Amino acid sequence: MTAVTHPQVITVRRSALAARASIGVFLLLNLVAIQLMFQIAGPPAHNLFGSIGRLLGLHLAFAMVVQILLIARLPVLDRAFGMDRLTGWHRWVGFTIFWLAILHPSFVIVGFAVYDKVSVLRTALTLSKQLPVILGLIAVGLIVLVVALSVRIARRRLSYETWHAVHLLLYVVVTLGVIHQLYEGTAFRINIWTEVYWWGLWAFALGALLTGRLIVPLIRNARHRLRVAAVVPESGDVVSVHVTGRDLDRLPARAGQFFLWRFPGHNRWWQVNPFSLSAAPNGRSLRLTAKGIGTTSAGLRDLPIGARVFAEGPYGAFTLARRTRTATLLIAGGIGITPIRSLLEDPEIGGDVVVLYRVRSTAEAVLLGELRNLARVRGARLHVITGKTGPGNQPFRPDSLQSLVPDITDRDVYVCGPAALTGAVLKSLRELRVPSRQVHFEAFRLAA
Known part of the structure; x- marks a missing residue:
């Protein structure tokens, strides 16, 4: 057997390697920038506990930026690593955020308690009366809830639709996190350059999220106007759905990829499932085949012909x-x-x-x-x-x-x-x- 030497394969491989190198440089440069900001920020940490708390806060904010980029479904990340690997990283970054969200306020509270020479409990009660702290604590509570429902024992008891809906709380966490930083972000208010860097980083992440999860899907679905063309039972609990639309030859889908499928009017907007294409795209129609496990997949056989379809994707490097x-x-x-x-x-x-x-x-x-x-x-x-x-x-x-x-x-x-x-x-x-x-x-x- 010989290795494939088709120019397209070589181009894809080189593109993936370049993307991986760029992403590695991006992460490294930002970690260095965060460490430099921490070093030159100076007071008002007052003591070691407060300094550790402030450093953990910076890394917590950056971990949230990374998490936003992971769920933004960026094509460059998908091509470089594949959506399955990105989803695994999403899980581990989530656990990292969980521990940072617990440790950051804990060290800050202990730092203030030591500095003011009062009990930790009294310090916690005093700080909890401040709006920025209240918002931060709500965000921490939501993070704990999402992580608790993501552990394997809890995950097995939830339907995919419920699990996905719970994870929408991450957007609330991001919103609260941004507001919290507006009040408490002393570490990046050193000068105009640190402020431009920090909010530029957040603007990039949130812009990528809005583009990848909202703007691009809306444009593509408005262009293609997807509809159910046929519903074909394959067995007792498996059904195929044939989807047609306009200009499907312009949809950049490949065999092996998947979409996130919604069926407005048939299911609620938060009920979404990742279903693979079960037939190679031909420029005229798409086909998904699903087993009736969750609420959405079990109801596919009841889809009426002509029903609207909202598809987000294509995703995956399984090509x-x-x-x-x-x-x-x-x-x-x-x-x-x-x-x-x-x-x-x-x-x-x-x-x-x-x-x-x-x-x-x-x-x-x-x-x-x-x-x-x-x-x-x-x-x-x-x-x-x-x-x-x-x-x-x-x-x-x-x-x-x-x-x-x-x-x-x-x-x-x-x-x-x-x-x-x-x-x-x-x-x-x-x-x-x-x-x-x-x-x-x-x-x-x-x-x-």
Whole structure:
């Protein structure tokens, strides 16, 4: 097998590397700037506790800027890292904000208590009567609530729609945080340059958020005027929705990507779900295929023909643009077959293709007929792996994978499915020493 040398692939790879380098420089320069502001700000921290509290406050504000940029759905970040990895970072930055939001006021309160030589409780009560502090404490409470509902135990008990609605509180936190800084931002009021830098940074982040999450989606949906063209049941709990509109050839969507879908008039505005394209975009229509799990997905089969559709996207780097080899292995589990099926239909797929489709039984293999037809047209090998996973049936162990695909290390591998399946496959690929640049996976854990 030989590496892909198509100019488009090389361009995408170089673009991603340049974007990653630029983002790294952006983070480093801002961290240095924050440290310099802290060093030259001087009083009124008064003591070590107050100084630590002020430094933590600066890093808390910057962490919020980073979080805003992560949820802004910036195309440059999507192309460089992929939405799945960005969502993982969103989670960890969220936990970082949580701890900074707890520690920042704690050190400030202790600092004032030591300076005034009064109890911590009395200092906390005194400070809590001030408007900026009240707003900050409300923001901290909301952060605690969002994080508490994001831990795995709580997350499993919430529907996707409820979890997403809770995360909309992040916008309230950002608003309160900005107001709090207007009152308490002594560290960046050193001179005109520090003020311009700090508020310029926030203006950039908020501008990116408004552009990526509001302005661009509104313009695209006004241009394309998406409507439901057909609703096709695929099985007892799986349905495909065909969407048409104007000038869809101008929509920059690729096979393997997903949109955030809303259906105004059928669902409430905050009910949104990330559904992959289950067919390669053809410039005339889009198709999503979903399993009825949450409120939105379960109600898709009741969508009336002609219903309005509001789509935000496309998102995701789970595309053939990131391929590095001529041979490809596509692995899907359950409803994770949707982006895999669209990749198999992509005209750029070419080369030697193997598809592994893991389901409990053939009856549950959604879109199987389409997969078989596409595999025949593409000359691909399709393996439908059924049965309950157990000692005698572990298809994604390293030896099992290599038995099915002996040249697996010479292929790009695309994986989409439940977390357990994806984790097992990725672990085996590492043990088989498949280069990380050849491994591509997608999971849907979007929050805000």
